[in-house]
Amino acid sequence: MRLGFKVWLDNGGKAFGEGPYQLLMRIEKAGSLRKAAIELEMSYRKAWLLIRRCEERLGIELIERRAGGIAGGGSFLTQPGKELLERYGQFRKEAGKALEGVYKKHFP
Amino acid sequence: MRLGFKVWLDNGGKAFGEGPYQLLMRIEKAGSLRKAAIELEMSYRKAWLLIRRCEERLGIELIERRAGGIAGGGSFLTQPGKELLERYGQFRKEAGKALEGVYKKHFP
Numbered sequence: 001m002r003l004g005f006k007v008w009l010d011n012g013g014k015a016f017g018e019g020p021y022q023l024l025m026r027i028e029k030a031g032s033l034r035k036a037a038i039e040l041e042m043s044y045r046k047a048w049l050l051i052r053r054c055e056e057r058l059g060i061e062l063i064e065r066r067a068g069g070i071a072g073g074g075s076f077l078t079q080p081g082k083e084l085l086e087r088y089g090q091f092r093k094e095a096g097k098a099l100e101g102v103y104k105k106h107f108p
Numbered sequence: 109m110r111l112g113f114k115v116w117l118d119n120g121g122k123a124f125g126e127g128p129y130q131l132l133m134r135i136e137k138a139g140s141l142r143k144a145a146i147e148l149e150m151s152y153r154k155a156w157l158l159i160r161r162c163e164e165r166l167g168i169e170l171i172e173r174r175a176g177g178i179a180g181g182g183s184f185l186t187q188p189g190k191e192l193l194e195r196y197g198q199f200r201k202e203a204g205k206a207l208e209g210v211y212k213k214h215f216p
Binding site: 001004005006008010011014017088091095101102106107 | 111122123125166199202207215
């Protein structure tokens with residue numbers, strides 16, 4: 001037996017959780033929403049809609065498009081997007097640790 | 109903005125979480141799986157299958173049927189079922205408190 005959990009930010013519905021977190025992580029690394037979506041076996045459209053919905057519910061822009069050219073353009077995280085990624089990452093990690101402690105107390 | 113979370117016990121899949129917890133709470137009060145299911149706007153069959161799946165994954169019996177008669181029979185919690193309900197209830201409560209603390213730290 002083990003603990004299962006999910007944490008997310010809510011603002012009139014799910015505003016940011018595990019899915020968008022994984023997506024933003026990959027966009028930051030790959031410099032591309034398209035590549036990030038492929039890595040998560042998600043359609044480009046679904047990934048794009050997910051980000052858009054988060055942006056609406058959070059009230060901040062998370063990613064920006066870079067114009068084409070030799071490298072073919074791509075997407076990158078905005079400053080508020082980077083800050084959210086960092087902050088949520090820390091929150092998620094500490095949430096897991098806190099929950100494991102509570103879980104072990106009640107289900108030793 | 110607020111924190112959203114779910115916690116559950118996992119044993120090769122979800123073994124016990126919010127849904128079964130609410131159902132057991134109501135079975136204990138109402139003395140009937142049928143009444144508990146109605147209160148949760150769930151079909152009797154769905155409620156029964158949910159309990160059965162939990163019992164399989166947890167490896168314990170959660171409820172027993174009481175034979176009919178004047179009162180028309182019903183369902184009641186087994187001793188292990190009562191203990192799980194109590195323990196999970198405490199776990200759930202403390203998990204929420206711990207998570208709120210971590211959330212406020214990162215999203216003040």
